[in-house]
Amino acid sequence: MSRIALIAGEGRLAPAIAEALGQPLVYALDHLCPEVAAKPFRLERLVPFLDELTEQGVDQVVFAGAIRRPRIEPDLFDPRTMAIVPKILMGMQSGDDAALRAVLDVFEEAGIRIRSVDEILPELVPGEGVLTGEPSPRDQKDAARAAEIVAGLGPLDIGQGAVVVQGLCLAVEALPGTQAMLAFAGLHAGLKPDPSGARGVLYKAPKPGQDRRIDLPTIGPDTVRQAAEAGLGGIAWQAGSVILLDREAAIASAKEAGLFLWARG
Incomplete structure (x- = not known):
């Protein structure tokens, strides 16, 4: 069964997308305070988070809302996420767009399609x-x-x-x-x-x-x-x-x- 998850940031956009999608699974980085109920996840455990999405039948995600850069805690990395850290850190050092592209690549490599806000609510x-x-x-x-x-x-x-x-x-x-x-x-x-x-x-x-x-x-x-x-x-x-x-x-x-x-x- 195909399911879509919302990765919620801060501000009014995430609630609008959640309403448009009906009852999506909603997640947020644990340092954020989105205006919609969301299950937190940490960037240091990104690969296990992707495993959880796959187990829930999620094959699509939409990112909505403002995302502030998290403070990275090196001790929290699991071994599989640690393997992709250089790619993510290189993106974060280059700028916001490069950092986001690096994260999107990881999602897509896990077989999860990224949908745009304007695709859902043009x-x-x-x-x-x-x-x-x-x-x-x-x-x-x-x-x-x-x-x-x-x-x-x-x-x-x-x-x-x-x-x-x-x-x-x-x-x-x-x-x-x-x-x-x-x-x-x-x-x-x-x-x-x-x-x-x-x-x-x-x-x-x-x-x-x-x-x-x-x-x-x-x-x-x-x-x-x-x-x-x-x-x-x-x-x-x-x-x-x-x-x-x-x-x-x-x-x-x-x-x-x-x-x-x-x-x-």
Whole structure:
């Protein structure tokens, strides 16, 4: 019997996927606090965990939610997982995308197919169009500049977002995440050349060549609130490639804050 398991991260995405799947088996790394009931597992015992999935009849998994890097405890490795440690550690030292690819490879070598979030809930990934507000020509230029920056960061495997204000890059996303990037941008909002000019744009997109089955960029009502607190004029993202959680709430929050939301082609 074919079964699917959810590997849950933090945030609202995992509960949404769990609801869409009905009653999947749900697991989470034991250092995380997902918003859905989950059985914990440790990366140091990854191979026994894969054995458990196989015993449960699982041949598909979907990863959903934010995953923070675990603290590795060398004494907890079992012998079979120890054999694949060099591959995983090499990925972790290269960047988030490389680390995730290494883990996906291990799952697939165990005969488990990785399904993507947008395969299960395609409505979470908006196609091209403006959802609310109207980006000005200046906003459009800022979004284009931010898109160039995010694409340029891709080969370095650093992050999936940037904040551009009046043509100037105010912040880029790194390991601390989107919230930290927006907080930094808010602290330095006074650097924009024209105080009465364009307020700036948050732009998000996957890294070029990123495996879309895991870690697609995600925005939602919290992102809207944080962008408003940073004094920005709107949020743009690569159409068909970014998860929008709680769409109606995000649009309502953007309208209230006077921000545009734009799935950019």
